[in-house]
Amino acid sequence: MTQSISRTFLSVAASAALVLAAGTGSAFAANGDTLKAVQERGSLLCSGHNGSFPPFVQVTDDNKWSGYDIDYCRALAVATLGSDDKLKVVPISWAQRFPSLQSGDIDVVIKATGWTMGRDTELGIQFSVPYFVGATNVMMPKELGSTDPETLEGGSLCANAGTSTERLAANFFKSRGIEIEMITFEKSEETRDAYFAGRCDSLVGWGPNLAVTRQSAPNPDDHAMMNVALALEPESAAMRQGDDNWVDIVNWMFAATWIAEANGITSENVDEHKANPADSTVEKLLGVSPGIGERLGLSDDWAYNVIKTVGNSAEIFDRNIGAGSVYKLDRGLNALWSDGGVIVPMILD
Amino acid sequence: MSEAVIIQRPPQPGLFSRWRRNLFGSPLDCMVTIVCIALLAWLLYRFIDWAFISSIWAKEDEPLCRETHGACWSVIDARHRIILFGLFPFEEHWRSTLACVVMIATMVASCFSWFWSTMRISLLWICGFGLFYLLMRGGVLGMTDITPERWGGLALTIFIFASVSIIGMPLSVVLALARRSKLPGIAKLTGLFIDLFRSLPLLTILFTAAVITPFLLPGWLQGDKLYRVIAGFAIFFACYQAENIRAGLQAIPSGQDEAGLTLGLNYWQRVTRIQLPQAFRNSLPAIVNQFVITFKETSIVTIVGFFEILASGHAAYGTGEWTPHYIEVYVFIAAIYFIFVFSLSRYGAYLEKKLRVGRG
Numbered sequence: 011m012t013q014s015i016s017r018t019f020l021s022v023a024a025s026a027a028l029v030l031a032a033g034t035g036s037a038f039a040a041n042g043d044t045l046k047a048v049q050e051r052g053s054l055l056c057s058g059h060n061g062s063f064p065p066f067v068q069v070t071d072d073n074k075w076s077g078y079d080i081d082y083c084r085a086l087a088v089a090t091l092g093s094d095d096k097l098k099v100v101p102i103s104w105a106q107r108f109p110s111l112q113s114g115d116i117d118v119v120i121k122a123t124g125w126t127m128g129r130d131t132e133l134g135i136q137f138s139v140p141y142f143v144g145a146t147n148v149m150m151p152k153e154l155g156s157t158d159p160e161t162l163e164g165g166s167l168c169a170n171a172g173t174s175t176e177r178l179a180a181n182f183f184k185s186r187g188i189e190i191e192m193i194t195f196e197k198s199e200e201t202r203d204a205y206f207a208g209r210c211d212s213l214v215g216w217g218p219n220l221a222v223t224r225q226s227a228p229n230p231d232d233h234a235m236m237n238v239a240l241a242l243e244p245e246s247a248a249m250r251q252g253d254d255n256w257v258d259i260v261n262w263m264f265a266a267t268w269i270a271e272a273n274g275i276t277s278e279n280v281d282e283h284k285a286n287p288a289d290s291t292v293e294k295l296l297g298v299s300p301g302i303g304e305r306l307g308l309s310d311d312w313a314y315n316v317i318k319t320v321g322n323s324a325e326i327f328d329r330n331i332g333a334g335s336v337y338k339l340d341r342g343l344n345a346l347w348s349d350g351g352v353i354v355p356m357i358l359d
Numbered sequence: 360m361s362e363a364v365i366i367q368r369p370p371q372p373g374l375f376s377r378w379r380r381n382l383f384g385s386p387l388d389c390m391v392t393i394v395c396i397a398l399l400a401w402l403l404y405r406f407i408d409w410a411f412i413s414s415i416w417a418k419e420d421e422p423l424c425r426e427t428h429g430a431c432w433s434v435i436d437a438r439h440r441i442i443l444f445g446l447f448p449f450e451e452h453w454r455s456t457l458a459c460v461v462m463i464a465t466m467v468a469s470c471f472s473w474f475w476s477t478m479r480i481s482l483l484w485i486c487g488f489g490l491f492y493l494l495m496r497g498g499v500l501g502m503t504d505i506t507p508e509r510w511g512g513l514a515l516t517i518f519i520f521a522s523v524s525i526i527g528m529p530l531s532v533v534l535a536l537a538r539r540s541k542l543p544g545i546a547k548l549t550g551l552f553i554d555l556f557r558s559l560p561l562l563t564i565l566f567t568a569a570v571i572t573p574f575l576l577p578g579w580l581q582g583d584k585l586y587r588v589i590a591g592f593a594i595f596f597a598c599y600q601a602e603n604i605r606a607g608l609q610a611i612p613s614g615q616d617e618a619g620l621t622l623g624l625n626y627w628q629r630v631t632r633i634q635l636p637q638a639f640r641n642s643l644p645a646i647v648n649q650f651v652i653t654f655k656e657t658s659i660v661t662i663v664g665f666f667e668i669l670a671s672g673h674a675a676y677g678t679g680e681w682t683p684h685y686i687e688v689y690v691f692i693a694a695i696y697f698i699f700v701f702s703l704s705r706y707g708a709y710l711e712k713k714l715r716v717g718r719g
Contacts, residue, residue, distance in 0.1 A: 060666070060673075061671075064677055064678050070678075073441060073445070074446075074449070101446070101508065101666050101670070102663075102664035105662070106569070106570060106662075106663060110664075112574075113570065114573070115584070222682055225680075225682070335679070
């Protein structure tokens with residue numbers, strides 16, 4: 011994700027807050043604390059946004075939170091409390107994510123957050139397995155005929171000035187020996203408008219942002235993504251360091267939606283699968299035979315409830331980002347490995 | 360008594376002839392005037408065309424927005440509830456609306472001089488504010504409990520502005536008087552306090568109040584994030600306003616205070632009867648200015664995760680089909696800001712006129 015100057019400034023402020031937190035010793039959680047606190051409170055506090063970040067966190071016409079990340083917050087609320095009514099989404103800005111997590115304002119950050127070493131080691135944060143892979147990509151008009159990088163030879167590329175995507179794109183094309191002229195703009199609205207006005211032949215950006223931009227085009231079907239990604243960033247949920255049980259719960263919440271997808275279990279047919287489990291994995295997943303709940307400190311039917319309420323990973327993607335949404339983004343790398351993606355479900359034994 | 364002198368003004372040229380002389384005096388003047396008028400008319404036409412003639416109004420007509428060069432007000436039609444109410448539950452919007460009406464009525468009422476006694480104005484604000492809070496928060500009379508993190512939009516902006524003003528205004532008077540105190544310890548300490556807060560950006564104060572204080576304060580003193588932020592904002596406001604009031608106090612000749620002393624008035628009588636009324640009158644433009652700035656600065660709270668009107672606007676256009684229409688949303692929000700700030704400054708001008716009565 012690119013960073014603007016004000017965000018960088020706030021990150022510094024946030025880091026200062028975290029150093030302070032580490033000093034006072036309240037930043038670290040003990041094993042099992044978070045689940046206990048959530049269940050005693052009767053609500054799960056999950057990260058929202060101060061505004062919207064489509065398609066991950068946004069607000070519906072009737073003033074409710076929705077989006078890909080919000081659906082995983084809902085899934086976590088169902089897993090820990092049995093119902094997504096008990097989810098409380100706390101609006102926070104990017105810079106506030108980690109300080110709010112440390113001070114206990116929220117229980118978990120599920121908010122397009124990249125797993126970086128600095129955050130992992132210095133900020134006292136623990137990450138879940140990556141649940142989304144964000145690719146930096148290039149959008150170009152379909153009329154060019156091909157989506158190979160070579161198509162852009164001798165053309166031009168619109169980018170946001172001074173961002174990591176600009177550097178990534180320059181390196182990418184240079185290393186392949188493709189001549190391309192970079193045209194940069196300060197504001198992302200300007201960059202977007204320049205591309206649609208035909209000032210440049212292509213536009214570089216973070217995948218989901220690009221998809222939103224494409225969707226807002228006068229004619230979205232005229233534009234396509236380049237068939238090679240420039241870079242990938244793994245997005246993970248972030249939790250307070252020290253509470254291993256909570257990390258396990260979040261990891262297996264993600265895994266449950268993946269295992270369900272791998273076994274063809276959807277929110278529609280989950281009851282049939284529960285009545286007639288195909289194998290021992292499905293039996294375990296849906297709580298027909300015990301194991302999935304007790305080891306995490308939850309009830310045995312938590313995964314069944316998650317699938318019943320929120321659906322499997324394919325349904326969550328489709329509803330918020332994919333064909334079922336207005337964005338119509340290909341699932342690409344975010345599909346299961348068996349469909350050519352990078353998502354590998356853990357093994358439920 | 361001197362004789363009445365009949366003052367006769369020199370004859371003034373009429374408006375029309377003055378315009379003709381100033382704008383069309385020479386061929387060059389004529390040209391400049393015509394070019395400027397043409398430019399203005401063209402810009403005005405472009406705006407009217409964008410905003411009214413070629414614009415799309417209904418939510419259902421969104422597909423047409425892609426073909427027109429005019430404004431797409433459909434986004435306001437579809438999403439105005441988010442701009443006005445933020446994340447407030449959909450079914451309870453009547454409460455938020457009513458709360459806003461109550462608060463605006465309270466503000467308007469306190470502009471009338473009938474309410475300008477300590478008793479009346481306090482009573483008015485306690486009632487107005489209490490009713491606002493009751494409607495927003497609920498939890499009684501069968502209204503569901505809605506915690507402040509779900510408040511948003513215009514209602515939150517008004518709430519923050521009103522709370523900051525109510526807490527900040529008395530505090531600023533106290534600070535201004537303390538800084539002029541004859542006791543050197545108090546004067547120095549207050550001066551240090553004011554200058555400390557004035558040397559920090561509002562953003563850092565709000566960030567500290569929202570994010571860092573929970574680490575430092577014991578749990579029972581923390582309160583909700585919203586109240587911490589309002590407290591920080593109010594202190595910031597009071598420090599600036601205190602300096603405005605102090606400027607007004609310093610403009611009063613010291614002889615007036617001494618005259619009060621010789622008449623045997625005590626400190627509070629001198630402050631409330633001689634100093635403060637004149638100080639307010641002297642620095643009224645600056646005081647109103649500070650209110651205007653504060654109203655506009657409420658939008659900074661978005662950075663600590665509040666859904667005030669600007670963040671709500673961001674959420675309103677930040678989804679699916681509405682992402683290209685950010686300009687319309689910003690224009691809509693600008694209009695709301697304009698209504699509030701313009702009425703505030705007109706009221707300031709009215710007050711100045713009214714208070715000048717008897718002063719010649």
